[in-house]
Amino acid sequence: VSYVTSDEFTTVVDHLWLLICAFLVFLMQAGFAMLEVGTVRQKNAKNLMIKNIMDLAAGAFVWWAFGFAFAYGGGDYSGGPSNGFIGAQGFFFIKGYDACDDASEFCLYPIKPKYDSFAGWLFQWAFAATATTIVSGAVAERCSFLGYVIYAVFITGFIYPVVVHWIWSEYGWLSAFRNPDAPGVWIASGVVDFAGSGVVHLVGGTISLVAAYILGPRIGRFDATGKVVPIMPHNSAFVGLGTLLLWFGWFGFNSGSTLALSGGFILAAEKVAVGTTLAASGGGLAGICMCFVKDGYLDLPALCNGILGGLVGVCSAVAVAEPWACWVIGFFAGCVEFWFAIGVQKLKIDDPLDASAVHMGCGFFGLICGGLFGTRLNTDATYSADQPCGAFFPGCGGQQLGVNILGGVMIMVWCSGMAFLVFGGMRLAGILRISSKQEHEGLDVSYHGSAAYDDTMDGSGSAKYRNK
Template sequence: MKVSSTKHNLLSAVRQLPREKWALGATILTGKMIGLLLVLVAMISLPGIFGTSAHAADTYTAHETALINTVNTVWTLVAAFLVFGMQAGFVMLEAGFARKRETVNVLMECIFDTCLCGLLFYAIGYAFMFGNGNGFIGWGGLGADGKTITNWFFLQNTPATYGATGIPLLAHWIFQYAFADTCSTIVSGAMIGRTSFRGDILYSIGITGFIYPIIGHWAWGPDGFLATMGATGGFLPTLGQPFRDFAGSTVVHTIGGVASLAGAMVLGPRLGRIFARDDKEKGGLPAGHNLLVAAVGGFILWFGWYGFNPGSTLSAMDMQGIGRVAANTTLAACAGGFAAMLAALWWGPTKGKFDLAFTINGFLGGLVAITCPCYWVSPLGAILLGAVAGFVIFAGVYIIEWFRIDDPVGAVSVHGLCGIWGTLSLGLFASGQFGSTGPTGADNSAPVTGLFYGGGFGVLKAQAIGSFAITASVFIITFVMMYIINKLPNPWKLRIEEHGEAGLGGIDVFDHGIEVYPAQEEEISLSGLFDKGVKSTSEV
């Protein structure tokens, strides 16, 4: 290796890895680890003090129940913080897969969506989603007479705790805000590079304030028509099965992925985007400008998923459930990444090569797929459905490409298609062995049995009905909303003005007045550093 090359590499490393940032990152990571350790110690010790989680709630004293609720609250909040940390992963993943001239816009949209989501989910979103109302929309809580509903807007008139969990309602709000923020961020993935920032403001209000919480109410609301499906007096009472979505394959990921599909279709492709069906030599899937950033973002998302799925138990006492969910989450991700890597190796654009982008999206697809059935399937089932998700990713990317839909990060395939697959897979792989009888936490007490374990088609039918209802509704409503926004005059039109997208610096300079990589300072000579004893590789 030449000395000049060594100097250049060393200079790049010095510039990119300042000690202060590494120290700060280590401090933050240490703090998170201490917090997680404290929660884990409590989770291990409490069952030993109070017995197993199989005891009924009335066997605990008031003091014991209060202590259990405290630990469950801490567990839920730690999970919420992990899920919120996924925003860093989304920012890096989307920025890495985007073109350089689109990066500031990606960062700004993700940060803005996080701020907007918090305000809207506080003002109206939580009431729409988790309040009582009717089968289609919630707005508040039942009064003392059991009939009158008082509104929960701005979290007013809310009870002290969420349902029968014993968890403070505000703690549950934080947890669900992180979920809502995840859905909001997913939407922008397929719309990178040609969405005006003002257009992003408008559609984000629609997604975060109305579409996500109202449609989410159908599956997660106390009286949502999908949540009560199959029950006496509910929707399709003869079906005998409700729609189930443990942690959000449909409610979070399918809603986000399908909404991003609608937006990408309204926008059309980015300028200069060439599809393989139009030009086999020049067309095809464009590479992101920084796959290192994308890969790190993917791993941050994987880490955050350990709050997403295990945290949805809402109970630190459900030790078996938490362990199973965490293991299933891990195995599905591993299988998805491995399967997508093999698919790209055998049939991908660089046949015979190991494709990094497909591998990243493969393990993300496995994570999305396992999010719905993670509580009710066995580890083997998690591996199988995760592997299928990896192939779904690969096929989905090329289907989207064939239809000339420009999806820079693969959001439609990862979140939309794998969300649908994961939801349906519950009706196939649910083993019928797992259920929780803990005194607090989410209501997961009824075991679920899928088709492959002798449960018949009942669960699969319920999952298919729920998935179709949500997918179709989200697509139609979002497409109409995006179409209307795109008909507004500039600068509020959904698609950025052509000269802004095509101009020097692209959308970053046009909408934000800055580039993510400004002109580098004049390179400092390292000759003195080498003169003082740093040897070149040729001297070692």
Template sequence: MDIGFKELASGIDTVWVLLCAALVLFMEAGFAFLEAGFIRAKNSLNIVMKVFTDCTFGMLGFWAIGFGLMYGANVFGLFGGSGFFLTGNLQHIDLSIPIPAFWIFQAAFAMVVASIISGAVAERMKFSTYIIFTFLCTSFMYPIAGHWIWGDGGWLSKLGMIDFAGSAAVHAVGGWASLAAVMVLGPRTGKYNADGSVNVLPAHNMHLAFLGTFILWFGWFGFNPGSSLSGLNASIAHIALTTNLAAAAGGATGILFTMRRYGKADPSMAINGALAGLAAITAGTAAVGPVSAAIIGTVAGILVVLAVEFFDRIKADDPVGAIAVHGVGGSWGVLAVGLFARDGGLLFGGGVQQLMVQALGVISVSIWAFGITYLAFSLLKATMGIRVTRQEEIEGLDLNEHGITAYSDLVTGTLKGVGHSTVHHQDGVGLPVTNTITVR
């Protein structure tokens, strides 16, 4: 069988995109471990179930509705109107790879948006209501914003917005949707005192959280270089380089900044610094140089620490720091393109035009994500209810939502591992803790 250059190139690109799609989908394992490690043991199985829901109900929603709204034939620059269930007219998607390969890659991105939100609502949201929201997120909320930026004829795309792999479309959308969700949902029981002071609800397993971070970092080599959609594109090496440098700079800054600010290196901020660097570089990874990538990551590592503190002050309870990492980090990354892009960036002689387009773009999709999520959560709250009872929250969502505890062989207590004790932290605050652990 004779194979021409065009067919060979298409085959290489298809394999490349499918491989990168697998890496991005593997990031769901990273979200599962990261979020499970950051929260308490009694809720750790529930959060993994929520991430699994993103990969099941969420993926089906993107197949049925979301992909068509995002990449279907353009309607007024606002949404797509074809391609639902991967049927109908998709001839306008002019790619060197088959549509199914492109769909799998894009579906993995949709899962990431939903999983950003899952961490923010951890430890108190009803599982049944979360299923509905995940479906809405991947079939409606994310695809509309994605069409504006990446869709054929999307209004932000026409303006020239640069968001190579999704600092705005994925991370800012997921982060600011998370803020709306936690505002409607309310904080976890015991998180804030009447005087506004903050109680520490400790992570139950930081080793899991670090494992999740390494998996996410690894998966980002599919997330960013894969967005080239071609294994023959020589820029994928540059994209991998800038991605890695921003992550390293963000993590290093998280360590150094907390050493300076708190006197000790905070492991959670080291993690979130690296993730914020990754969220920030995702928009401009192909457009900025290595030094700029390191600067973008460094700024993200500082911003995430300050943002976590700020959202705690306004009682926006986010157990994993999703709003700070993705909302703040992603937004900074979009703006950074207007500053550091080698072609058109303000600091490289390009003037303010690109920066203004970037600002308009990230503000627009953030307002959309925040507004539609706030509306959806408010409607769900008024109908089905979005929050478990206080008693269920105290006992733990693993047992009450799924009938099993994550560490059933290691816990003791009156209700299948649910007991009560008091833990005193360094700040002297005594907190009620469930799932008392017995080491054998």
């Protein structure tokens, strides 16, 4: 009888877990696609679908070419210098992995630290696609395709990876996983942002807000007196399906952020799945209750955005907080989402998907919760005994809260600055926004050859879906 070595076991179950969760996070893209397609007007449905698929197709190339290298490059395998701001090795997988020493064993490449596995790359790619996709909702129905391509490359390839490097790499100046031997500045014990309230959502949400502001509102979004004119989602079934697919994928997003199952991390992963569920529950109930109190009816977008707000809000704290705290975080995140969206409207900024409310509002709120609700026991188990616990609990002190807020502010500074450069530059160059004629007839007919739908019997393309 032969026995299984810890090495083989660890490799198999940890990489399997990353693979499965990468697949789930991938499916979030289908969720975003259906949510965004359903929320916009039918004349722009195909455009949104194309953007969401391009975020994966073009995004994979960009992430392979340089995004991943900027995020996690500079590792121990390279011998090169590393710094706390940005990585610089592993472009196109070059020096990202090596051949085996001994061809007599099974080897595609030697087993590497977790971030260096292909499964890890895939998982991180799906995260990058998420960060980029968030923005497509905020600029929906009026951004040019060239503008989309340029900003998507910048986010996937540069803006987002830099933040990842700061907070999740072992070299980052704000990283809780920092290698103590890495050179350069290190801020206290780093940011507790387990699954990315800050790294993913606050990045996407902040860029969303700036982009929507620079791009200006859709024609007809505000009336002559500045009052918001409702623009109805064109397909509520898509909105609901998208939300359910997002929630489904979020199990991979949050639970998969343990990056491992061995060494007891299965217990963390399943606890995270429960916290994720309770946060979505709290957020959804907050959203639909707010809607009922304010508007007198129970609308689907309020329910869905509340759920998404809860899911965003809990990402940071989900591993270190208890289940009850996850529900509370979700509930208040649902409230933050609701009022943030109204605030954005008051500022005359048109964010068709409320992407800034869901991802910026709840993302920053989530970072605060990550500094508030970590228990000592959970923090020990999922971070380390040196990581401070949350300010809510006696004896933990306020350090983690302070570092998390600093992290959130730095993310907003970096992302809004870069977004002003990228979107402002494109606006100055006159390539950011489509013409009013194109906006009137819709992007599908303008850019994509035909309307998204056709209800003729002969497939000739009915006039009712066009607006010439």
